[in-house]
Amino acid sequence: MFERRTAITLSNILLIVATGLLLVLLWQLRSLLVILMIAVVLAAALAPVVDWADRWSIPRWLTVVGVYLALIAGLTGVGVFIGPPVVTQIERLIRQLPVYLELLRSLAENLAVRLGMTQPELLRRIFDIQGLTSWVIGSSQQFLVRSYGVTRGIIGAIFSLVLALVISGYMLAGSENLIKGLVSIFPRPWDERLAAQVDPVSNRMGSYIQGRVLVSAILGVAITLGLSFLGLSEFSLALGVIAGFTNLIPFVGPILGAVPALIVAVSQPGLTFLWVLLLFVIIQNVETYVLDPLLVGPSVKVHPLYQLLAVLGGTQVLGIVGALIVPPWVAGAAVLLENLYLKPKMLAEQQAQLVEYPQDSLSGLPNNSPTLKQ
Secondary structure (H helix, E strand, O other), X not given: OHHHHXXXXXXXXXXHHHHHHHHHHHHHOHHHHHHHHHHHHHHHHHHHHHHHHHHOOOOHHHHHHHHHHHHHHHHHHHHHHHHHHHHHHHHHHHHHHHHHHHHHHHHHHHHHHHOOOOOOHHXXXXXXXXXXXXXXXXXXXXXXXXXXXXXXXXXXXXXHHHHXXXXXXXXXXXXXXXXXXXXXXXXXXXXXXXXXXXXXXXXXXXXXXXXXXXXXXXXXXXXXXXXXXXXXXXXXXXXXXXXXXXXXXXXHHHHHHHHHHXXXXXXXXXXXXXXXXHHHHHHHHHHHHHHHHHHHHHHHOOOHHHHHHHHHHHHHHHOHHHHHHHHHHHHHHHHHHHHHXXXXXXXXHHHHHHHHOHHHHHHOOOOOOHHHHO
């Protein structure tokens, strides 16, 4: 008995040591893990096009090359077409930011005096123009730095993005052999079960990314046109791009995208601020009640609270990259949880109930049922 206890204790110690070494290894490879996560999301988003071409007997590698060349050409064209004016408008917006914040403070002080506040200097401390400007610029820089911090600089971030594209291309081109190799390390029947989950997980993750990008593009165009119509054409393109880009982040993205436009609208005469606020309210309601349920909602099937936690957790760890890639991974994990645990659990409970209460199962049959006639 003593020898058996010693063996169990040694095995536990070895298990703990192996787990610790594995965690250390994963921490050292965290950059590669992030690249793999991005590659899987990209592959899932582009998989429908490759699968469609595969049904027409087009070689997968040829389809992958064509898709990536078209994607790169499209992004390059968009960048060349709207990139320079967007950069120019953003630079101008940053230079004008202290002026807009000073005007916002003056309006807040006047409103406080009208409401009877006797200490307007409190607002002056809150609206410290130099401090707010430094905080906004510094927070934006830190937000971006955290996004590529795991890759040791912006050059590393570009290299990581290219590497993620290459890995996702290999995943798409050789998906069948890759899946067979991965599931073969699991014992039966788990190898077959996991292989059956590849398509549902890929569809869920890919549909989420496709819907999110499409909704954000629609809203970016709508906001750009709406702000131009309301008299903010000087910054409308930059504000629309900012709003569309931040809208990729669920929940908090629409709010972040609306703030710069509202700050700029404060400096405009008349009721421009109220019209801009109304524009964003209408657009966000259209997104919430029309676009998201139509393009994103059916593909996610995850409780909004879990989506919000995924966004916040991803942002905390990986910045904007985490806010973009963690939610589709949560959606994919929800498929595994549903198909490998919840559905078998419900089926087992129903079968146990039929065995334990067979008469209750027959009571739901109609009166003309052949079972009851016998």
